[in-house]
Amino acid sequence: MTPFNFLLVLVSEISATVGQIFFKHAMGKSADGMNLRSLVGGIAFMTLSFFVWIALLSKFDLSYLFPFDGLNRIIVVVGASVFLKEKPTPRIWLGVALISVGVMIVSATD
Amino acid sequence: MSTDTSSPAITTESESAPARHPGWFFNPYVQLAVSTLLTASSHVFLKKGSHVLASDAWFGWAALSSPWTWAGIAAMVTSLFSWLYALRFVALNIAFNLAAILHALVPLCGWLFLHETIGLKRGLGIALVVSGVLVIAQAAYEAEEKL
Numbered sequence: 600m601t602p603f604n605f606l607l608v609l610v611s612e613i614s615a616t617v618g619q620i621f622f623k624h625a626m627g628k629s630a631d632g633m634n635l636r637s638l639v640g641g642i643a644f645m646t647l648s649f650f651v652w653i654a655l656l657s658k659f660d661l662s663y664l665f666p667f668d669g670l671n672r673i674i675v676v677v678g679a680s681v682f683l684k685e686k687p688t689p690r691i692w693l694g695v696a697l698i699s700v701g702v703m704i705v706s707a708t709d
Numbered sequence: 710m711s712t713d714t715s716s717p718a719i720t721t722e723s724e725s726a727p728a729r730h731p732g733w734f735f736n737p738y739v740q741l742a743v744s745t746l747l748t749a750s751s752h753v754f755l756k757k758g759s760h761v762l763a764s765d766a767w768f769g770w771a772a773l774s775s776p777w778t779w780a781g782i783a784a785m786v787t788s789l790f791s792w793l794y795a796l797r798f799v800a801l802n803i804a805f806n807l808a809a810i811l812h813a814l815v816p817l818c819g820w821l822f823l824h825e826t827i828g829l830k831r832g833l834g835i836a837l838v839v840s841g842v843l844v845i846a847q848a849a850y851e852a853e854e855k856l
Binding site for chain 1 (some may be wrong): 711743747752753755756758759760762764766767768769770772778791801812816817818819820823827828830831834835836838840841842843844845847849
């Protein structure tokens with residue numbers, strides 16, 4: 600995988616994660632309906648993620664590309680520790696390590 | 710793009726008991742299976758639809774000209790409904806671990822329906838990713854339980 604395509608993978612995965620956060624915010628806790636602005640923001644990020652993902656699908660095998668979707672968990676872990684100051688537990692680090700090594704091995708089969 | 714474990718899941722005690730479902734089709738576990746299979750097939754459909762794209766495309770909107778892409782979108786949207794329905798009844802750990810199973814199921818579908826070659830190396834990498842996603846899913850479930 601070229602650096603540019605890997606960048607596209609990151610764009611797709613990060614915008615999917617950001618979209619999820621927008622959706623969660625849009626649904627909120629209040630009973631008085633949902634936050635429309637967050638909903639539109641969520642849809643925008645999800646749309647970006649979706650079409651970038653399709654462009655990547657056109658270039659790679661599905662069985663090659665899908666493991667990269669596991670990076671999503673790593674983005675959530677990193678995001679939670681940076682923005683929410685959550686300390687990942689050793690087990691979460693183990694999961695991050697397994698996914699990282701797995702994706703690296705898959706990426707060598709292009 | 711898989712159904713994400715980070716999405717909010719609301720289960721209340723009153724709803725968690727699978728009381729009466731109108732027929733087997735509305736059994737939440739059947740719907741979980743339906744959701745998983747629909748998600749996997751949506752990726753197969755989207756892959757088929759992506760063939761119409763130019764090789765240097767980075768934003769695949771032109772794939773909307775393929776009926777496969779629309780089939781993929783339909784499968785994805787339907788799977789979301791099954792997923793949200795099932796989450797009203799099913800424990801969160803099952804939902805979390807299901808996302809991990811998809812990481813095995815989707816490459817399997819690539820081999821089965823798209824005739825992709827999965828060698829030893831790629832198979833090993835996929836297995837590591839699946840185990841990593843499983844480990845994080847279980848850690849996330851236990852963190853959720855403590856709340």
